Amino acid sequence: MAKFRTKARAVDHLGQGQIADLPTAICELWKNGYDAYAENLSCDLFQEGYKGLDSPIFTLSDDGTGMSEEDLLGKWIVLGTDSKVRGPQALSEEERLGKAPRIPLGEKGIGRLSVAYLGSPMLMLTKQKDKRCQMLFIDWRILSNFNLYLEDLDIPIRSLSRSVSLEDSLQELIDDFRANLALDIWQEHRSLNRAIKQALKSITLPDFLTTDYLSSFFEKEYHGTTFIIFDPHPQLLELSIEGAWSDKTDETVKYLRSSLNGITNAFKGEQQLFQATFNIHSDTGSYDLISKSLFFTREDMFAADHWLTGQFNEDGEFKGRLQVFNQNFEVFFRPNRPPGPTPYGPLKIEFGFIEGDPKNSKLKREHFDLLARKGMNFGGMYVYRDGFRVLPYGRTEYDFLEFEERRSRSATYYQFSHRRLFGYIEISRENNPNLIDKAGREGFIANKADRDFRKDLKDFFIDLAVRYFRTVNEGETPTAREQQVFDIKAKNAQSLAAEKKKSKQTITKFKRELKEYSEDIDKLSLSTNGLYKQLSTEVKKPKIVFSEAECLVEEIQRNKALIKRLRLSNPSRIILTESLKARYSEYRTNFIAAIELVDKCDVLIGELQSRFSQENLEAEFTRRLKSYQSDLTTTLNRYKKRIEKSLDPILDKIKSDINDISGAFAFDTGKLALPNSNDDVDYGLLLKNLDVLYQAFEKQLEKKANLW
Known part of the structure; x- marks a missing residue:
């Protein structure tokens, strides 16, 4: 009877060949870490030059349950295992590391092969709690030999022993792997054979890696898995700290960021089951490419100009709450489809949406700019299955609901923009x-469920735009957005005019003070320099006349006080002309020189006073005490007048803000009032919306208080 035989390159097709791209490969391995109940998932790229590295090294790690030798032999190197399909009930509490059961994210049993996409050769270290660490080595390029059958390939595995170093254990594994290169099936792949052999000669574990990152594998209580890639994927080699820090981030960094940020649903604001990091290490420092501070928060979503929260039921009907600027609405939507359950099933949706022009936004300019920047990097609708992101949804270039295509036909009608909208399904x-992932994990299979899922969501956003956001024709009833945007634009214009007026007043005052202070600094510096010369002469005298010295010190102290009052700061939020910058720089140089001069005088005064009698020192103390008290009183009175002068408009602004916030809260809560009909009322949704409304006003009040 005939039997199937499998060429080794089939594994290559199932691994690299089935993975869409580098971020997808990383996500697949992180999913495996999640399924292994890890709390920390990390990638680390150690660049050439970091702690003496001759060539880059990439690692991917998790602190999950790890694997035993039996797991490696019976699961990891067995394709299509069903251990995850059986569900979380198959694991005991001890196997789950004491954590609550998790819904497995992997089910095909081939996600582990994603590691081949990261580069080659590869060393894997994996350890279960209270068991010895297992090491596995392979150079994935060997799978390119189409004469090699799987049963002919020997993958070396060893148990780590304290009596043998990690480096020695690695070299033993490499020696075992070399046996695969001695088979008589390499005649047609001699160049590949030579390349692999040459690469194996140079593989070594750097000291910092064994000491700082891998030493835990010797500890009894430790558990987890680490993959070490000695020749990382070319796309990884394009990354750099300089590129990540730059304002003009390169496309590789942008692509990885948009793909790996938000790997868990940060929009929900809940405590995450795990943390993910992607650190780049170079000789200039370390940088987390996917820091949480870069991504959206739940607060961002509900601080936007507009937001929506609600659910689609099993029949595709949506019920939820929409806020358009400062107005709240109960929203119901029924898709144009036959009655009955949809093929895609129930789902939850929440998103925030900001205006395209800051002049039309209710947000302060700084807040608007922050959300706009995040939108450029991470804007879009994300999809999360059981809390884990589904790629490529959410990538800035993947507009799967075709917002921009509709806007190209009419931006004022369809309104929603892919990069100004941020939220999740x-x-x-x-x-x-x-809704089934494609084999390459690049979205859902294009079945009826996926087609209806997209169609109903597109129709939903069109319906929202038509009812609440579009710009209507003359004579039609304006939408909720149109009713408010005129007032918001007028208010922003008024604020901008006030800001410009204030800026003009500030710059006028700054110019005047800069001129006066510069002239006074020159005069006082000249005077103080003369006093310094006199003081130098006085100190050198064999006998000091106290009355003369006292007058000299008093003049210097007076100049010192006057100079310190001439400190002038660059006004905030004002852009200086090049001419003003030059004049201010000259002033700063002269001011610092004047301060240094009085400091030199203080040194000589100290020398002079050391020769005063006790009686003279007492007199000097009394004189200086009165002088300081008088100076402080004068300064306080000057500040008092300045504060009183500026306090009236501030108090008026506080009163106005209090009235505005109080009135707006009463207005918005009035819209939450229960309907008078006999229809069923969703009290849970009403309470949730009331909480969200209160939290939004509370945050607004805190921001106002900080400004006050």
């Missing part, structure tokens, strides 16, 4: 089984 393996 939540699905689950249990409720949405027909």
Whole structure:
């Protein structure tokens, strides 16, 4: 009877060949870490030059359950295992590291092969708690030999022993792997054979890696898995700290950031089951490419100009709450489809949306700019299944709901923009089984569930735009956005005019003070320099006349006080002309020189006073005490007048803000009032919306208080 035989390159097709791109490969391995109950998932790229590295090294790690030798032999190197499909009930509490059961994210049993995409050769270290660490080595390039059958390939595995170093254990594994290169099947792949052999000669573990990152594998209590890639994927080598820090971030960094940020649903604001990092290490420092501070928060979503929260039921009907600027609405939407359950199932949706022009936004300019920057890097609708992001949804270039295509036909009608909208669609393996990942993990299979999912969501956003956001024709009833945007634009214009007026007043005052202070500094510096020369002469005298010295010190102290009053700061939020910058720089140089001169005088005064009698020192103390008291009183009175002069408009602004906030809260809560009809009322949704409304006003009040 005939039997199937499998060429080794089939593994290559199932691994690299089935993975869409580098971020997808990383996500697949992180999913495996999540399924292994890890709390920390990390990638680390150690660049050439870091702690003496001759060539880059890449690692991917998790602190999950790890694997035993039996797991490696019976699961990891067995393709298509069903251990995850059996579900979380198959694991005991001890195997789950004491954590609550998690819904497995992987189910095909080939996600582990994603590691081949990261580069080659590869060393894997994996350890279960209270068990010895297991090491596995492979150079994935060997799979390119189409004469090699899987049963002919020997993958070396060893248990780590304290009596043998990590480096020695690695070299033993490499020696075992070399046996695969001695087979008589390499005649047609001699150049590949030579390349692999040459690469194996140079593989070594750097000291910092074994000491700082891998030493835990010797500890009894430790558990987890680490992959070490000795020749990382070319796309990884394009990354750099300089590129990540730059304002003009390169496309590789942008692509990885938009793909790996938000790997868990930060929009929900809940405590995450795990933390993910992607650190780049170079001789100039370290940088986390996907720091949480870069991504959106739940507060961002509900601080936007407009936001929506609600759910689609199993029949595709949406019910939820929409806020357009400062107005709240109960929203109901029924898709144009036959009655009955949808093929895609129920789902939750929440998003925020900002205006395209800051003049039309209710947000302060700084806040608007922050959300706009985040939108440029991470804007879009994300999809999360059981809390884990589904790629490529959410990538800035992947507009799967075709917002920009509709805007190209009419931006004023369709309104929503892919990069100005940020939020999520939540699905689950249990409720949405027909939304199935493609083999390459680049989105859902294009079945009926996926087609209806997209169509109904597109229709939903069109319906929202038509009812609440579009610009209507003359004579039509304006939408909620149109009703408010005129007032918001007028208010922003008024604020801008006031800001410009204030800026003009500030710059006028700054110019005047800069001129006066510069002239006074020159005069006082000249005077103080003369006093310094006199003081130098006085100190050198064999006998000091106290009355003369006292007058000299008093004049210097007076100049010192006057100079310190001439400190002039660059006004904030004002852009100086090049001419003003030059004049201010000259002033700063002269001011610092004057301060240094009085400091030199203080040194000589100290020498002079050391020769005063006790009686003279007492007199000097009394004189200086009165002088300081008088100076402080004068300064306080000057500040008092300045504060009183500026306090009236501030108090008026506070009164106005209090009235505005109080009135707006009463207005918005009035819209939450229960309807008078006999329809069922969703009290849970009303309470949730009331909480959200209160929190938004509370944050607004805190910001106002900080400004006050």
